[in-house]
Amino acid sequence: MKRLFPVIGILASLALTSCNADYEYSSYPCYFVFDNSKHLDATLSSALNSSSPGVFCCVTQTTKSGVTYINFSNNQGLSSSQAKNAVDQKYTYELGLNNGIIIGFGNLDNPAMLYAYDRQCPNCANSTSAYSPKYPLTMSSDGKASCAKCGRVYDMNNSGIIVKGTSGDKLWRYHVTCTGPIGVLIVNN
Numbered sequence: 001m002k003r004l005f006p007v008i009g010i011l012a013s014l015a016l017t018s019c020n021a022d023y024e025y026s027s028y029p030c031y032f033v034f035d036n037s038k039h040l041d042a043t044l045s046s047a048l049n050s051s052s053p054g055v056f057c058c059v060t061q062t063t064k065s066g067v068t069y070i071n072f073s074n075n076q077g078l079s080s081s082q083a084k085n086a087v088d089q090k091y092t093y094e095l096g097l098n099n100g101i102i103i104g105f106g107n108l109d110n111p112a113m114l115y116a117y118d119r120q121c122p123n124c125a126n127s128t129s130a131y132s133p134k135y136p137l138t139m140s141s142d143g144k145a146s147c148a149k150c151g152r153v154y155d156m157n158n159s160g161i162i163v164k165g166t167s168g169d170k171l172w173r174y175h176v177t178c179t180g181p182i183g184v185l186i187v188n189n
Contacts, residue, residue: 024159025189026118026172029094032059032101032187034070035087043072043080045181047104053112054143056104056156058119061093075104075139096174097125098134101187103176106157107143116176116187117160121147123168137171145171 036044047057057074062081070088073079095101100119105112124135124147137145143157152165160171178185 024170024173026096026174027189028097028118028172030096030101030116030118030174030187030189031092031094032185033091034059034185035183036185037182038085038087039082040182041072041080041082043074043078044103044185046074046076046078048114048178048181048183048185050105050112050114053105053107053109054157056102056115056139056143056145058100058102058139059095060100060119061095075141075143077141096120096172098136100136101174102137102139102145102156103185103187104143104156106159108157114176114178115156115160116174117145117156118172118174120172121150121152122170122172123147123152124149 044057047055055074055076057072060071062069062071068084069081070084071081096118098120102117102119105114119136121135121137135147135149137147139145143155144153145156146153150165152168153163154160154171155163160173162168162170174187174189176187
């Protein structure tokens, strides 16, 4: 019986550790699939290049005159839009809580790690309400994201931790995979 207690303790520790690891990923709906080999979007490509970490791209979706566009803007000043093609029309995109995700390789990891964040400030969102006020983050060229409402600044290069302002939650993340700058990007939760 005495030998069983250490085993139970180890299993309990592992269970708690795995729960904390999942906490950093958002539970809000997010689903985005984009084949950049078909669109060749340079703005998105700049953020999906592991050789140039620190470049982050905000992805949003708009509709104009019945045509749906995927909009890209990066923290280096580039922006572009791509009309959804026939393949893209098969997908219904969910771009987080505030119609926006931010994607890019952090420059503090070796090798560089690809991140996908929700564009919504996690500390200004009302997590208990289906309707939450929209507080989109703005990006700076040094890989920081800031909220105009609460004044917090997050480091996108470092797992979205708060680097300025009162303590709180770090940026919400989504699972992300990519086959390269001119490849398929998948963001989901």
